[in-house]
Amino acid sequence: MIKVIYFAVAREMVGKGEETLKVENLTVKQLLEWIGSSYPAFDQTGMQVAINEEYAMLDDTVKAGDVCAIIPPVSGG
Template sequence: MIKVSYFARLRELTGKSDETIEQQSMTVRELLEWAETTYPGFGKDTVHVAVNEEYALKEDVIQSGDSCAFIPPVSGG
């Protein structure tokens, strides 16, 4: 199982702060595809993913027991 956490607008879009996905392993790209399919408008092309508190590349593999965080783009001034 893979734990995922949502922040900022993604928390509002999903209606939850975190959830668990029943997968043994998947790439970051596959996780983003899952999120976009599950929550249309997620923004898979602009959201960053951290795995175990480290920014991850789309090719990185996530294993069961890992914690992932979806981090939307941040703007400010």
């Protein structure tokens, strides 16, 4: 299983802070596509994904036992 944690506006888009997916592995791109198809309000534009607290690329693999963070764009001043 893969734990997915949603931060800030991503949390608002999906309506929850976290969930667990019953899959063995998938790519970051497949994860974002799954979230988009499961939650129509989810807009992956600018979203970053971290696997076990390290930023990931779209072709990186998420494996069972991993924790993924969905991080929206941030701004500051």
